[in-house]
Every structure is written in C-alpha cells, then in structure tokens.
Amino acid sequence: MIKLIMCLCRHPNMTREQFQDYWMNQHGPFFMKNAGAMRAKKYVQSHTVDTPLNEGMRTSRGMLSEYDGVAEVWFESEEDLIEAMSSPDGQKLSAALLEDEANFIDHSKSSAFIVREHEF
Numbered sequence: 001m002i003k004l005i006m007c008l009c010r011h012p013n014m015t016r017e018q019f020q021d022y023w024m025n026q027h028g029p030f031f032m033k034n035a036g037a038m039r040a041k042k043y044v045q046s047h048t049v050d051t052p053l054n055e056g057m058r059t060s061r062g063m064l065s066e067y068d069g070v071a072e073v074w075f076e077s078e079e080d081l082i083e084a085m086s087s088p089d090g091q092k093l094s095a096a097l098l099e100d101e102a103n104f105i106d107h108s109k110s111s112a113f114i115v116r117e118h119e120f
Contacts, residue, residue: 001076001116001117002075002076002078002081002114002116003074003075003115003117004071004081004114005072005112006070006110006111007070008023008105010068010104010105011103011104011105016068019069020068023104024045026100026104027103028043037090037093038073038081039075039083041074041075042072043071043072043073043074044073045071046069047069048066048067048068067110078114
C-alpha cells in the first residue's frame with residue numbers, strides 16, 4: 001500500500017474558511033465520485049485548526065507556517081496508481097482534478113509526494 005500526501009496552501013484570494021468549505025463541499029465529493037476510476041482505496045482530508053498551539057509549535061521549533069490542510073489518498077501500489085492514471089479516462093480525470101484544484105489551492109506553495117507508512 002502507498003499513500004499520496006498533498007500539503008495544501010489555499011488560493012491567495014481565499015480565507016481559510018472559504019478554502020476548507022470548497023475543499024470539503026465541492027472538491028471532496030468530486031474526488032470521491034471518481035475515486036474508483038483512480039483506484040483510490042481511501043481519501044482523508046485534514047483541515048488545519050486555527051489555534052494558538054500552531055503558533056507555539058512553530059515558534060518553539062523555528063518552523064515554517066502551517067499548511068491549510070493535508071490530503072491523503074491510499075492506493076494498492078505505485079504500479080496500480082500509474083496504470084490507472086495512464087489510461088485515457090485517468091488522464092481526463094487528472095486534468096479535471098487539476099482544473100478544480102486551481103479553484104482553491106495555491107500549487108506554488110503546496111507540496112505532494114508518495115509515501116509508504118510504517119506503524120509502530
């Protein structure tokens with residue numbers, strides 16, 4: 001099992017609340033409607049909470065500002081993800097997802113990567 005992680009920063013013309021509302025109520029349902037075609041096994045959105053705890057952790061460790069949220073998508077394997085996204089339908093879906101992401105994500109400040117989990 002592998003996981004795609006996206007650490008997201010909101011579009012600069014949106015508040016965090018607007019970003020989270022769009023992500024939860026527009027993009028999330030759109031993604032889930034197409035999850036089978038992408039062979040996604042699980043999709044989780046983690047929305048950043050506005051709390052003084054974030055500022056405390058950031059300043060005590062000299063870290064960058066927090067992301068507005070994190071998306072996690074599980075897949076059976078790298079090969080399965082590549083195969084799904086390489087198909088004509090997968091390519092159309094990738095383009096549609098990217099187009100929708102442009103409505104609420106600042107890709108220039110966000111990050112995405114593939115990981116393998118190790119539980120302890």
